[in-house]
Amino acid sequence: xxxxVFSTSPRVDVIVDLGNPFLxxxxxxxxxIGSVAVAKAAAEEAYFIAKRGxxxxxxxEKSLKKMCREGAYWGTVAGLYVGMEYxxxxxxxxxxxxxxxxxxxxxxxxxxxxxxQSKDKIVLNAITGSxxxxxxxxxxxxx
Amino acid sequence: xxxxVFSTSPRVDVIVDLGNPFLxxxxxxxxxIGSVAVAKAAAEEAYFIAKRGxxxxxxxEKSLKKMCREGAYWGTVAGLYVGMEYxxxxxxxxxxxxxxxxxxxxxxxxxxxxxxQSKDKIVLNAITGSxxxxxxxxxxxxx
Numbered sequence: 001x002x003x004x005v006f007s008t009s010p011r012v013d014v015i016v017d018l019g020n021p022f023l024x025x026x027x028x029x030x031x032x033i034g035s036v037a038v039a040k041a042a043a044e045e046a047y048f049i050a051k052r053g054x055x056x057x058x059x060x061e062k063s064l065k066k067m068c069r070e071g072a073y074w075g076t077v078a079g080l081y082v083g084m085e086y087x088x089x090x091x092x093x094x095x096x097x098x099x100x101x102x103x104x105x106x107x108x109x110x111x112x113x114x115x116x117q118s119k120d121k122i123v124l125n126a127i128t129g130s131x132x133x134x135x136x137x138x139x140x141x142x143x
Numbered sequence: 144x145x146x147x148v149f150s151t152s153p154r155v156d157v158i159v160d161l162g163n164p165f166l167x168x169x170x171x172x173x174x175x176i177g178s179v180a181v182a183k184a185a186a187e188e189a190y191f192i193a194k195r196g197x198x199x200x201x202x203x204e205k206s207l208k209k210m211c212r213e214g215a216y217w218g219t220v221a222g223l224y225v226g227m228e229y230x231x232x233x234x235x236x237x238x239x240x241x242x243x244x245x246x247x248x249x250x251x252x253x254x255x256x257x258x259x260q261s262k263d264k265i266v267l268n269a270i271t272g273s274x275x276x277x278x279x280x281x282x283x284x285x286x
Contacts, residue, residue, distance in 0.1 A: 032281045040274035047266050074278065082282060123190050131183035135217065138175045139225060140283035 022086055029082035034075030041067040081107040081133065097137045104133025165226055172225035177218025184210040224250040224276065240280045247276025 018024055045063040049055045085103035089095055092102075108129025112122045161167055188206040192198045228246035232238055251272025255265045 029282060033278045036274050036278045036281065040270055043270045043273075044267060047270070051263075078278065078282060120194075124187060127183055127186045127190070130186075131179050135176045135179045135221065136279040136283060138179065139172060139221060140280060 022083055025086050026079040026083040028079075030075040030079035033078030034071040037074030038067045038071040041070040077107065077111055080110060081129075084110075085133075097134055100133040100137035101130050105130035107133070165229055168229050169222040169226040171222075173218040173222035176221030177214040180217030181210045181214040184213040220250060220254055223253060224272075227253075228276075240277060243276040243280035244273050248273035250276070 018027060041063070045059075045066065049059070081103055084106045085099050088099045088102045088106075092099065105126040106129075109122050109126040111129075112125040117125070161170060184206070188202075188209065192202070224246055227249045228242050231242045231245045231249075235242065248269040249272075252265050252269040254272075255268040260268070
């Protein structure tokens, strides 16, 4: 905990230590989940290119932009969530699935508030974020 | 592993043992994530009822139906994913984040194939499922 170690089979480790566990976790989440999103966008583009059978300079630029956009978005949401979960853990003093539930709700609310959505949408996104985070926590920790 | 133990603060344990780890995990995922989705739908309905200030018999029936539908859908997807991840783990013989990646891709493909979507949509959902499962795995295991 506290240092970003992202590793794939041919070992590539990115280690960032900012000396503060909250910041470290957030940067950690941003880098790891950002990489996942970049890979996702790249896989989608690769599928369309393979289907079309050709690739132009314009397509390439568009793909690159999409990868950056998706990577930054997923990274931000994940960093926020990891930071929130850690904050909730510190405030509550325990480590269980309720941290994921509260962290998910806060993340959902903040992300939709930041993107200027209506009050209804913020509440619904908070509920959805909470449910998704709880579900992910259950799947990964209870089985 | 292998038995469904779903616990909340006032302890409520549901234990189902079908004698087969694959089936147990799937049922386990279905029950746990189904419960999360039912709670999510209930929270959404509660928000709308609180906002409107009144509740009719018709609304109540609609809410109940929505809870069942969402619970069954999330439960099915989660059960499928947990089963797939376990299957991939057995076939590969190792337990790492790549199981989540492959399991997520299979789940995304199967769910969209089952709902009669186009071939493009199946591939894209497989990629998205894979990315979401990998991201959830990273968030829960590497921090």
